[in-house]
Amino acid sequence: MTSRETGSAARQLFGWLLATALLLGPTGGARAAPALTVFAAASLTDAMKHVASLWQAQGHAAPRLSFASSSVLAQQVGQGAPADVFISADLKWMDWLAAKSLVLPDTRANLLGNSLVLVEPRAGLKPVTIAPGLDLAAILGAGGRLAVGDPASVPAGIYAKQALTRLHLWDAVAPHLAPAENVRAALLLVERGEAPAGIVYGSDVAAAPGLAVAGTFPESSHDPILYPEALLATATSPDEARRFLAFLRTPAAAQAFRNAGFTVLDTH
Known part of the structure; x- marks a missing residue:
């Protein structure tokens, strides 16, 4: 093999190794799932921060949490703000997004109650x-x-x-x-x-x-105070978002919500 051929082969090998490194995570496994963006009602601030830490402890990327009034968050989603999951403090604003086909109906469920x-x-x-x-x-x-x-x-x-x-x-x-x-x-x-x-x-x-x-x-x-959750239709990481929604139903997450003063609902 000539020196030119050797150099070309080396460059090809380097390129392959670089592409592989980008596809593999730091531990050599599959590429890590991207961080989720979660829009949640302001009343969920402390509870969701705790739940997010539990999620991260299981090896997931720390979610980006955005807290505000449900009305503000829903309108931001309606205007195109990028987010994967929405948790509202009432049914009205989830219904508002659903009417615009901005939530996936099969992922919607009532997660919590309050007083x-x-x-x-x-x-x-x-x-x-x-x-x-x-x-x-x-x-x-x-x-x-x-x-x-x-x-x-x-x-x-x-x-x-x-x-x-x-x-x-x-x-x-x-x-x-x-x-x-x-x-x-x-x-x-x-x-x-x-x-x-x-x-x-x-x-x-x-x-x-x-x-x-x-x-x-x-x-x-007053009407029952319900917190519906749903995957947004514009989610950039829908698979990871579905896993996150499932995680919100785990015993560890449920206990975190109870400790924060919420009622955890068993029905969908």
């Missing part, structure tokens, strides 16, 4: 029974406002308006609302002392040690 509570600073907490006739004005005090997710679009705010309306409390409290862009923002208003009370999910209270539940809204006062 709706009135939260106040732990110091000086005065428990109340939430029922018709409750004097919310007395709880708020002169000039005080009730922190809620924006009732026009944020699921927690929509549930809050339903509950207050069915309990005949809405008309009295509507002029005194402090609407926030998502439920965690409403929680923060109470934490900072900018609102004496707020309506949030029961699971949110664990994220604010200085706050406590003053009362829980009757389940009959």
